[in-house]
Amino acid sequence: MKWHEVSISTDKANEDQLSFFLGEIAGGVSVEHSLALLKADIKDFDDKYRLDASSLPASGIRLLAYFDESGNIEERMAQITAFIDSSSLKNKDDIKISRQIIDETDWENEWKKYFHSFRVSDKFVIVPSWEMDDYEFSPGDSLIKLDPGMAFGTGDHPTTAMCLKFIEQVVKPEDKIIDVGTGSGILSIGAHLMGAQQLKATDIDELSIRVAMENFVLNHCADDILLETGDLLKSEGDQHDIIIANILAHIIEDMAADAFSHLNPGGSFIASGIIVKKKDAVIRRMENAGFTIIEVMEDSGWISILAQKA
Structure with missing residues (x-):
């Protein structure tokens, strides 16, 4: 299968607006930061990554959006141009857009060049499947074997690490x-490694469902986790002891009431994907829904919240 890859080079300040928009119209979106930005944002960067600086943007960020080659790429390009023209993005005149056709395996194999084993918490260690033979185990390690593909959540991002x-x-x-x-x-793999026996994982994106299943198989937990396509908690009929959502701040706000109603008394809501400037608004919405805030973690401009249903 081939894809249209649309590349947008711009300021980091435009990342949220463009990522959200592209996520609505593209089959997949990734963001590449310049080496300087990466080193500023990621702790122990040199231990986790061995990057070729020539493959990264010289400055700012580069967003890569992927569209099925069978679709109307000219229509999508027009949508992107119209969005940029009508939005409040910074330094619009400096935004550069290009496109090319690539094979699916091009981006799937890129992870093997850049992604390496690292410790994310006291117990959890993220290990790409292609490094399993080289990893030196320590007593008490809980290894999450990962082939991330295009889906978000490699463990190095602060929001994922704080959730773990x-x-x-x-x-x-x-x-x-x-x-x-x-x-x-x-x-979900992390929760399974902590001994959880009743696990459900959902995502609205079919690519994420495919990648998640591949990783569940890799971690020998595919039979223990119910994987379903779902739009947040809108069609959820069960009650839970823990709800985990590493998404975006405005979505956390929108689902706060549903999360409260789908938790058992004393249940926990782990919410992440929240930038610091949205902290007070998200906490206010969660408290209004009935939650008690137990703990707030902050790392590199992001926060994660542990809340409880009283």
């Missing part, structure tokens, strides 16, 4: 858990 720390802190074997917007499935 909360999972390490609160998950018990008897808990009934749902991972909303599972992405690569990393958080």
Whole structure:
């Protein structure tokens, strides 16, 4: 299968607006940061990545949006141009757009060049499948084997890492858990490694469902996690002890009331994907829904929240 890859080079300040828009119209979206930005944002960067700087944007960011070659790419390009023209993006005149056709295996194999094993918490260690033979185990390690593909959630992003720390802190074997917007499935795998026996993972994106299942198989937990296509909690009929959502701030706000209603008394809501400037608004919405805020973690401009249904 081939894809149209549309590349947009721009300022980091435009990342949220463009990522959200492209996520609505594209079959997949990735963001590449310049080496300087990466080193500023990621702790222990040199231990986790061995990057060729020539493959990265010289400055700012580059967004890569992927469209099925069978679709109308001219229509999509027109949508992108119209969005940029009508939006409040910074330094519009400096935005550069290009496109090319690529094979699917081009982006699937890129991870093997850049993604390496690293420790994300006291217990969890992220290990790409292609490095399993070289990893040196330590007593007590809980290894998450990962082939992330295009789906979000490799464990190096602060939002994912903070979620795993909360999972390490609160998950018990008897808990009934749902991972909303599972992405690569990393958080469900983490909960399974903590002994959880009743796990459901959902995502609205079919690519994420495919990648998550591949990672569940890789971690020998595919039979233990119910994987479904779902739009947040809108069609959820069960009650849970823990709800995990590593998504975006405005979506966390929108689903706060549903999360409260689908939790058992004393249940936990692990919410992440929230930029610092949205912290107060998200906490206010969660408290209005009835939650008690137990703990807030912050890392590199992002926050994660552990809340409880009283």
